[in-house]
Amino acid sequence: MNGRLAVLAAALLLSSCAPDAPVARPQSDTPTIVSLNPCLDAILVEIAGPEQVLALSHYSRDPGGSSIPAGVAQSYGSTGGTAEEVIALQPDLVLASTFLPQPTRSALERAGLTVATFGSPVTVAESVAQVREVAALAGRAGNGEALAARIAAPPPQTGAPIDALLWQEGEIVAGEQTLIVELLRQEGFTSHAAARGLGQADRVSLERVLSDPPRMLLIAGDAPGQRHPLLEGQYKRMLIADFNPSLIYCGGPTIPKARERLRAIRAEAERRP
Template sequence: MRRTMQMRATKLSRAILTGLVAPVLLGACQQAEPRGDATAASETFPRVVSLNPCLDAILVETARPAQVLALSHYSHDPAASSIPIARARQFAATGGTAEEVLALAPDIVLAGQFIAPATRSALERGGLRVETFGSPATIGESREQVERIARLVGNRDAAGPLLERIGQPSGSVASLPEAPSVLLWQAGEIVPGEATLIAGLLREAGFSSHSARLGLDQADRVALEQVIADPPDILLVAGMSAGQQHPVLEALANTHMAEFDPRLFYCGGPAIQPARAELAAIRADYESARQ
């Protein structure tokens, strides 16, 4: 199992580099501006602070660099960033406090829908426009999110390349009887609900949901004992708890195991293309192992 998971991790790194790094770096070359030269962009286009790592990833692909006053502090953390870390660190970051954001005096603040009410109130009392976003549950919702951010930053044409990479929703084949069951075992030993973006991508890749068959919903916990007692065809490990790393998992001879980077399912936007590629590779590995 360890060898299989190490091989999957290596392939995953290539997928991330192909799907995330190259397009972002290309975009940076095409629209590079000196980091400190904010005059041209700020006179015409709104200046923006983002407080959410998923929105950060979309913002840096749709806004002109001089418009981005700061990203969330998560994007400076290699374990949490949805942006190649070298690219993210070209921009300042805040800890998300109202005082930090007010000091930057942006025109627009991008935030998740669960922004602290006190923080939002302080920003709005300071005259700032706060735009909130939920977590996209479908490809269509992710596309709408990209288009909305591009409109907000006054650069609608910039959404095109990212939308092309996201693509349109594909047909699901998970209803077929032979669809292998998959359990996405997230950090904290929990599973995603069926009304989530990653659940849709799993169906699109031709998998059936093992957690749904077990009657589990969003953020329900699956203990190691339950995995052993009723294993799926494919176990995607996306956490580092003791149960998720337990050697007893080696006994699941008929279960295909692979690591799955959480950065590929926490956000939509730029993460969708490499997530699709990784799931396709996992499906191919599974089919190959069965032959």
């Protein structure tokens, strides 16, 4: 009996030292996903369950490059965008920008991962289509339709258009074929930059703003000229409002937030003489 007890004790000791067996992922009809793009991150956290999203891009943890609240981004995993990190997570699907480096894409596909790439929408319609495509891939078509409806909601009726200059980071302006300029038009603003023949990423100096002021100046940057004391004395010549740069570059759930801010700015302008 003592011998049997000794053998049993030894077996229990060995089993306690053995490594844990890999934990199998629960079976699900929806794929697990890693996103490598901050704009796609923002769509994912709106339409997919947290258990689906293995990691977001590291950009979403950078307050200067994120379209997601900091607390939300921190609740998800993150990668630096390397193929090795993504492969280690073994997602069913990788979402990325069309600018994903080809060597990275090739490495992911050689590892057997499915990669879907997306461009940057330049119209509301393109953003709606992108949301629906991402949602279909994620197995969340219903959630995608709900988000698409919020994005495509018709803007309210407005009065006379207000001449506006969106002064972006680096003292540049947006071109006509951009999503933010379409939103400006839909929300009752006209492009001061376009009326003066300016195009995408053209620079507008403080001197030019002061010599040819728009009715509304939307400041979305922190360059010295954009925060110059000379602007403080210009409120009688033009209305000045801050505009968060995070509302400029992404579609998806960023669109309703941008609309809300533009409507608030326009309402303020209409209260001013």
